[in-house]
Amino acid sequence: MFLTSLKRVLVGNPLATAQARHERLAKIPALAIFSSDNLSSVAYATEEILLVLVLAGTSALAYSPPIGIAIGVLTAIVASSYWQTIHAYPSGGGSYTVAKDNLGTYSGLVAGAALLVDYVLTVSVSVASGVAAITSAWPGLYPHRVAICVGCVLLVMMANLRGIRETGRIFAIPTYWFIGCLALLLAGGFFQLLMQGAPPPPPATIPVQEPFSTFLVLRAFASGCAALTGIEAVANGVQAFKPPEARNAGITLAWMAFILGSSFLGVTFLAHIYQVAPHEGETVVSMLGGQSFGGTWVYFMIKAATAVILLLAANTSFAGFPMLASMLAKDRFLPRQFANRGDRLVFSNGIIILAGTSSLLLVLFGGSTHALIPLYAIGVFSAFTLSQTGMVRHWWKERGPHWRSHAAINGLGALATAAVVLVIGVSKFAYGAWIVFIIMPILVVGFLAVRRHYDQMGRQLSLSGFSPPRLGRHPVVVLVASIHRGVITALTYAKAISPNVTAITVDIDPTATSRLRMQWQEWAPEVPLVVLDSPYRSVLLPVLNYIDQMEKQQDGAYMTIILPEFVPARWWQHLLHNQTALLIKGALLFRRGKVAISIPYHLEE
């Protein structure tokens, strides 16, 4: 009862099934809920590109604008592809659905596994880097960073368990605040450029650590591709939108891609013009902010918004993961519990599992973004590739108007994202990417095992050709230790359900046994009492042996074992009684055709 009250306070009152439609999202809160993951990458994507290029010296930084444009184009391609997907799959078309429908079950499962892994990593990485921003502001919190990370995950989990509409409301304000801050940052930078012209060249050059090569440019491009993570969230969550779902989702996706592309390109160009060289201790966004607003409250507001958006990015996964898990569960690749909506109409089990696994990752990796990053983005780009290959197949199968140009866009996207997977996989394999390459096959094998179990169960439980079992002279055995009200009650019950009742007792203490025999003649002379020997003072083994022997003589399909149990009035009193009945019931569970019944006798004090 206390737990129930606690749940009500934290999660809210239950919502009726009929309220489901009202929990759908309008476009404004939907943009907030689905875009925080995607937009938050503006905070680090440019920096990742520069960090790779700078290995070949400051002169190599000149390649950042073309790379930025390439990623901008890639964003447009991927967004267009997903825009097409949303309209082709208005019931929710994530990579899993698209790959499964067009490329077959196995491809779908690989895409599903990749996305599940990536959702978990999104939560861990975003929370870890958001908390890193907080602890760099208050170094005293640094020793408690893992606890703070886990606390943040639990907070987001709680908000999501309350339900999606309220979550949208909670997260709308900071997301739009962050978008406003990005606009301010870009406006400030370009205004300054207009008024004062380009700044002087940088004071010092950075030593060259690696020769410049095409491969380096590719690696920088791959690192920058982290900007795209989270772009698929809208397509997975189409059903969370208000009707018309596909139209609203498409518009939201277009807005998100536009905001991402323009702010990412803006940051990249400003960084290039101001010749920002990445260095430890300060982020590129922070340096750009310092350039225009250094020391003012605007500068600190931009930093704060960045920290908050990183924490909120985790929230996107809390919309996507449970939705994907419920789809896998409906296709019987995951336990059916993931397909049930909780009493607040959200997929509670998926939300809880996501919070649990991402917290575990945070604990295992000590809350360090740096340790988690190499595992990240492979999953999402694998899913992109499968999804876009699936779309190519889709257009080819349908052969509608302009199918060739549709297929060309998706084909280009598939090739580009496949290249990204290759580059990330090769360059980061030794730093942790191998973990993802191990976990994904395990997940796929797990999906198939779950499906096989449900299929086998369906066959075994099928009614075709089934004839009900026969109970025959249904033997009922009552287990007694001494004779009291509970035992007499149990015997009464036994005699009511079958004419074939035997009582058995285990002889631990000969005095007690002979007293029982005497009392038996007085209280239950009509029921035969069998005394079982027990040289080693075990109650369980003689009873199980007796039941196994009886089985040979058994006539019908079922044998019933009755255990008289008294139920104490207070919880601690349970500790004062042997839990033999529980042991016997546990052992009987694995024996066929045995029904164990506890006849409760309630004590009053």
Add this chain to the structure above:
Amino acid sequence: MFLTSLKRVLVGNPLATAQARHERLAKIPALAIFSSDNLSSVAYATEEILLVLVLAGTSALAYSPPIGIAIGVLTAIVASSYWQTIHAYPSGGGSYTVAKDNLGTYSGLVAGAALLVDYVLTVSVSVASGVAAITSAWPGLYPHRVAICVGCVLLVMMANLRGIRETGRIFAIPTYWFIGCLALLLAGGFFQLLMQGAPPPPPATIPVQEPFSTFLVLRAFASGCAALTGIEAVANGVQAFKPPEARNAGITLAWMAFILGSSFLGVTFLAHIYQVAPHEGETVVSMLGGQSFGGTWVYFMIKAATAVILLLAANTSFAGFPMLASMLAKDRFLPRQFANRGDRLVFSNGIIILAGTSSLLLVLFGGSTHALIPLYAIGVFSAFTLSQTGMVRHWWKERGPHWRSHAAINGLGALATAAVVLVIGVSKFAYGAWIVFIIMPILVVGFLAVRRHYDQMGRQLSLSGFSPPRLGRHPVVVLVASIHRGVITALTYAKAISPNVTAITVDIDPTATSRLRMQWQEWAPEVPLVVLDSPYRSVLLPVLNYIDQMEKQQDGAYMTIILPEFVPARWWQHLLHNQTALLIKGALLFRRGKVAISIPYHLEE
């Protein structure tokens, strides 16, 4: 099955009840098993006296011989008292029995609580100081001392779970080795004295920290009284001796007291003669050993034997605690599980609880002897006082030959031990003794609550005036979600045990419910199907509401709820199914007159 095999390897094969008598102890192993706690105190008792006296400067150390003699006399008095007790209570006469028989239940329970606390502390203190000896030899182990302490406790526990005779064998060698070492130490010291005369006065005087007072002498006496802890072990364990139990136990007690008294006095006198001043980093016994055998292998052997005996002292409690707990359980002051012998004929539950609580104390107090010491010895001296007061009463009631002198010895003992309780309680209260003064009343209240529960239960289960319940038109309700082989089997069972069967289903998904209605007409048209609404998608609540409503119309004493369950073939498959049946069974347990039955349907793959 794996757990069973593991248990067999660690604990040994089960022993039959008929083997019980052969597990009794002869005097030689009995001395080893019951004396290690008592004798190990020689390793620190003298030092405790000197540590108090030295606060008033080196001149105060001159008071150690009279204090030593007083404690020697006290040992003789307490041992004589227990010798009398053993013969008066040959079936095992610990302080609990003596106090309860002669002073009443409450005094008995106070003595019992005091002893239980002291047994736990004996294990913790002995293991902590034994491990401290080890870690002072290998400082690298110091950071792991808590883990080593707990490991030692578990090792002793395991030895005791194997059974008492083998334990005796395991512990006989080191105990006699320690006794031999003590003899060597004393012989060496006195031989040197005889050959070389008294040594020169000590080089430096120690600063006076406290004025000399009678109270200081009393405190030193109280500290030295730690030597007596463990002396009651023989009296509690009389039944573990070979017959004639009382005679053998009495002789063993006399030997133990003699060895204790002579070695303790010997160490105290030698320390006085050689003017040993206690200081940090080296024990008094070690300094005396260094005096005679410094640097030789004999010196190191004495140190090693001291470390080992301290670890073995813990073992005494593993004989005493389970025995006392079983006596309390037989008197229904502790859960009856403590009265059961395990399959190796030892009181396994008592052994496990002792190991658990003492390990917990070691963890809480960081494995520090110093932190635990203030809690120690109060319990045992409270028990001595109650036991000896009880014996005075005993002689007075019996008024046999020489009863006045018997009573006088016990009366003197009672007064002396009461004084010790007072002095320890007052001087150590603030340092942790208060914990014992809180725990003991809690234990006594717990004993009384347990007894009250068993008494109330006995009355409520009594057959006098009881008429068996009537089952009437015994209603049977079968809970179904969909229709399959398991459900048909459960319906067959239900129809076999009652003519009054209803099926109920909860409407979560309207499509599934209407399909179920259709199939129902085909497969079970003779059983009425009730569909329950569930606006919040809960299965549990509508079912419980229905059962509560049915109760009002119920005719007989019991209503049966049948839950068709399929039992998966492999353990992990359980995770793929909702555990609703378990929830319903849990909720029904607390409702009167409700019998929940799972009808298992075993899946084969």
